[in-house]
Amino acid sequence: MLRIEHLTKSYGEKKAVDDLSLHIQPGEIYGFIGHNGAGKTTTLKSCVGILRFDSGEIYVDGISVRANPLECKRRLAFIPDNPDLYDFMSGIKYLNFVADIFGVGEKEREERIHRFASMLELEKDLAQPISAYSHGMKQKLAVISAWLHAPRLIIMDEPFVGLDPIAAHLLKGLMREHCDAGGAIFFSTHVLEVAEKLCDKVAIIREGRLVVSGPMDEVKGNSSLESVFLELEDQHA
Amino acid sequence: MLKALFKKQLLEIREIYTPKKYRGQKRKGSVGFIILYAFCLLSVAAAFVGMAELVCGPFHEMGLDWLYYLFFCFVALAVGIIGSVFSTYSTLYRAKDNELLLSMPIPPMKLLLVRMLSVFFMGFLFEAVVLLPAFGVHIYRCGTGVLNILGCLLGLISTGLVILALTCLLGWVVALVGSHTRKKSLVTVLVSLLLMGLYYFVYFRLNSLLRSLVDNAVTIGDKVSGNAYILKLIGMGFAGDAWGICVFALIALALTCLTVYLMSVSFVRLTTMNRGEKKIVYVRRKMTRRSMLSALYAKELTRFGQSPTYLLNNILGVIIMLGGSVYVWIRFSAARELVNSLLAQAPQEWLRLLTIVPGVAVSFMCSMNAVTAPSISLEGSSLWVLKSLPVKLGRAFTAKQLLHFTVNLPAALVMCFTLCALLGLNAGQWLMNLLYAASYTAFSSALGLFMDLRKPHLDWTNESVAVKQSASVAIAMFGGWALIILSCLGAYFMRRVFNIAPLLFLVPALGALALDRWIYRRGPDVLMNI
Numbered sequence: 001m002l003r004i005e006h007l008t009k010s011y012g013e014k015k016a017v018d019d020l021s022l023h024i025q026p027g028e029i030y031g032f033i034g035h036n037g038a039g040k041t042t043t044l045k046s047c048v049g050i051l052r053f054d055s056g057e058i059y060v061d062g063i064s065v066r067a068n069p070l071e072c073k074r075r076l077a078f079i080p081d082n083p084d085l086y087d088f089m090s091g092i093k094y095l096n097f098v099a100d101i102f103g104v105g106e107k108e109r110e111e112r113i114h115r116f117a118s119m120l121e122l123e124k125d126l127a128q129p130i131s132a133y134s135h136g137m138k139q140k141l142a143v144i145s146a147w148l149h150a151p152r153l154i155i156m157d158e159p160f161v162g163l164d165p166i167a168a169h170l171l172k173g174l175m176r177e178h179c180d181a182g183g184a185i186f187f188s189t190h191v192l193e194v195a196e197k198l199c200d201k202v203a204i205i206r207e208g209r210l211v212v213s214g215p216m217d218e219v220k221g222n223s224s225l226e227s228v229f230l231e232l233e234d235q236h237a
Numbered sequence: 238m239l240k241a242l243f244k245k246q247l248l249e250i251r252e253i254y255t256p257k258k259y260r261g262q263k264r265k266g267s268v269g270f271i272i273l274y275a276f277c278l279l280s281v282a283a284a285f286v287g288m289a290e291l292v293c294g295p296f297h298e299m300g301l302d303w304l305y306y307l308f309f310c311f312v313a314l315a316v317g318i319i320g321s322v323f324s325t326y327s328t329l330y331r332a333k334d335n336e337l338l339l340s341m342p343i344p345p346m347k348l349l350l351v352r353m354l355s356v357f358f359m360g361f362l363f364e365a366v367v368l369l370p371a372f373g374v375h376i377y378r379c380g381t382g383v384l385n386i387l388g389c390l391l392g393l394i395s396t397g398l399v400i401l402a403l404t405c406l407l408g409w410v411v412a413l414v415g416s417h418t419r420k421k422s423l424v425t426v427l428v429s430l431l432l433m434g435l436y437y438f439v440y441f442r443l444n445s446l447l448r449s450l451v452d453n454a455v456t457i458g459d460k461v462s463g464n465a466y467i468l469k470l471i472g473m474g475f476a477g478d479a480w481g482i483c484v485f486a487l488i489a490l491a492l493t494c495l496t497v498y499l500m501s502v503s504f505v506r507l508t509t510m511n512r513g514e515k516k517i518v519y520v521r522r523k524m525t526r527r528s529m530l531s532a533l534y535a536k537e538l539t540r541f542g543q544s545p546t547y548l549l550n551n552i553l554g555v556i557i558m559l560g561g562s563v564y565v566w567i568r569f570s571a572a573r574e575l576v577n578s579l580l581a582q583a584p585q586e587w588l589r590l591l592t593i594v595p596g597v598a599v600s601f602m603c604s605m606n607a608v609t610a611p612s613i614s615l616e617g618s619s620l621w622v623l624k625s626l627p628v629k630l631g632r633a634f635t636a637k638q639l640l641h642f643t644v645n646l647p648a649a650l651v652m653c654f655t656l657c658a659l660l661g662l663n664a665g666q667w668l669m670n671l672l673y674a675a676s677y678t679a680f681s682s683a684l685g686l687f688m689d690l691r692k693p694h695l696d697w698t699n700e701s702v703a704v705k706q707s708a709s710v711a712i713a714m715f716g717g718w719a720l721i722i723l724s725c726l727g728a729y730f731m732r733r734v735f736n737i738a739p740l741l742f743l744v745p746a747l748g749a750l751a752l753d754r755w756i757y758r759r760g761p762d763v764l765m766n767i
Contacts, residue, residue, distance in 0.1 A: 071627075078625045089536070093539065099526075100531075101528060101627065106523070
């Protein structure tokens with residue numbers, strides 16, 4: 001579903017991501033963990049086609065992000081760490097805008113907006129301007145817009161930040177449901193407990209380089225993900 | 238503390254005009270843009286040099302130098318206010334870092350003073366384009382002394398303070414009225430336009446007073462008294478009269494202090510007031526599907542309609558064009574008579590160039606409505622949406638340009654049509670002028686977008702920075718004027734060799750083609766790398 005091969009991206013002299021390779025398969029929830037500034041957001045944005053990378057390749061469903069970014073974008077959805085949406089629109093206008101861009105049919109968009117917005121308890125607020133939304137409400141709207149066009153791959157940067165416990169629980173359910181239906185999810189998080197319980201596979205990155213990756217059970221063994229992460233941080237410090 | 242705040246504000250202003258390259262790259266290429274910016278400003282200043290040349294000599298010979306300075310002081314006030322008033326409200330009250338700064342132990346008065354610095358800078362930039370050429374011409378033609386130079390410098394600052402006070406008062410009234418209503422965007426637009434109308438009503442009355450002073454200069458000059466004497470003192474201050482310098486400086490300071498006092502009383506309340514609208518509960522209804530271009534266009538249109546700063550900054554020219562056209566049609570006979578009498582006195586060789594006046598005049602107005610110039614910067618922190626969606630960025634550019642046409646083209650064609658009728662042009666000349674107006678609209682949309690792609694400013698703390706104060710907007714506006722002035726000068730100097738006036742529309746048309754070629758070929762890459 002998503003194949004990252006030898007990805008390298010620098011900002012001036014600094015290498016943000018260095019020779020990173022990962023493979024996310026259909027049905028997998030893949031967690032991406034690292035300290036602040038480790039290169040997680042850069043990697044995610046490169047996968048989405050927001051950032052141009054220096055070398056390596058990224059494939060979505062076998063299509064190169066570098067060679068055919070539009071086709072890749074049609075197959076995925078992205079939720080950034082800070083959901084800065086169009087403040088001048090209402091929630092429903094934003095969702096319709098996204099649906100128009102992805103060419104979602106009238107019936108499908110109506111059904112999906114109703115389903116996800118009522119599930120996340122945002123439906124009544126959809127007529128409100130986004131500028132009046134709280135951070136959590138914006139995050140919920142970003143989640144609905146991501147699921148709106150039924151993408152195969154969903155990439156999320158810190159998706160649980162700002163969500164209330166109920167919405168966070170619902171999002172976890174949505175993620176599992178999506179992957180059970182053959183989709184894939186690649187997301188970054190600092191909440192290691194969530195990653196440990198939710199992810200099928202995990203990758204830990206440090207200063208742009210992959211430290212460890214694989215199935216959750218293999219990576220953490222008998223200890224917790226937190227102790228593995230802290231141990232690896234100490235080793236590489 | 239005040240020093241630290243001023244430093245932050247100055248950094249913000251610096252960032253507006255020489256924005257850093259994004260993604261950690263070093264700032265480069267700014268020198269070229271500063272030169273281009275300076276060139277554009279100088280082109281506009283050149284027009285005021287011409288104006289000053291016309292009146293400086295006669296006024297000096299009559300010993301009415303004070304009237305010369307007073308006249309340009311009023312022109313500078315008009316230009317400064319129109320240039321900065323629409324961004325004042327958002328600069329003062331809607332900055333993104335207001336809450337952050339108010340949470341720090343900073344007295345609100347200091348924060349207000351720092352915000353006012355940005356407003357002052359904006360007004361100062363516009364007034365300087367008028368006053369500096371006027372000073373230069375007077376010094377060149379009539380000589381100068383220490384007091385005259387001191388008077389001009391202090392007069393420049395005092396005029397800036399008066400502009401600051403008046404624009405801040407207008408912004409304050411807008412905020413006060415807006416705090417009592419839920420439809421804040423609409424109210425902001427309406428109150429701003431109403432206040433502008435009121436200001437210019439009073440202003441034009443003063444202008445007619447000035448005109449009568451000019452017409453009967455010597456007689457009236459001897460008899461000035463009361464309020465008019467204060468005006469005379471102000472003019473004399475510029476000319477080097479120590480008493481006049483002090484009076485103008487005191488008036489400007491008093492007005493500024495009064496404004497600061499009035500605003501400080503309600504600053505925190507107006508800054509932190511809940512911007513929430515009346516809660517509307519969403520009701521499910523049938524949804525319609527649109528094409529990608531139409532969705533992108535609707536997005537641009539919504540942004541335009543929802544942002545008072547963006548809207549006000551770009552519809553003033555439209556209102557003037559449409560309002561002026563309606564007025565001309567209502568009083569068509571009288572206007573035609575006036576034009577005919579003016580044409581009868583005009584030198585014969587000028588008449589050939591008069592045939593391009595409608596297109597050129599309309600284009601000058603359109604330059605003020607640089608809709609595309611802040612359109613990339615306005616994406617701000619939500620630029621990721623456009624980048625992450627499967628949108629051909631060329632279509633996003635087209636949507637931005639379409640909005641520019643929607644705002645400008647109908648009004649431009651109506652005014653052009655009106656002026657052609659007023660001047661009694663023939664069918665070929667009508668066509669030529671309409672082509673000029675249309676091709677200039679295309680040029681200004683392309684120039685604005687080109688500039689904003691080259692010099693985007695996404696980290697703004699309030700949207701007036703992107704809409705009003707960014708380098709891209711200034712260069713798009715003044716650059717448009719520069720193109721018009723230079724092409725007209727070209728036509729004027731070549732008039733004896735070849736009358737290029739009928740082909741003048743090709744200048745903006747070719748400019749638009751060249752810029753659009755760059756925008757659609759290289760623009761998407763440039764945008765992705767921002």
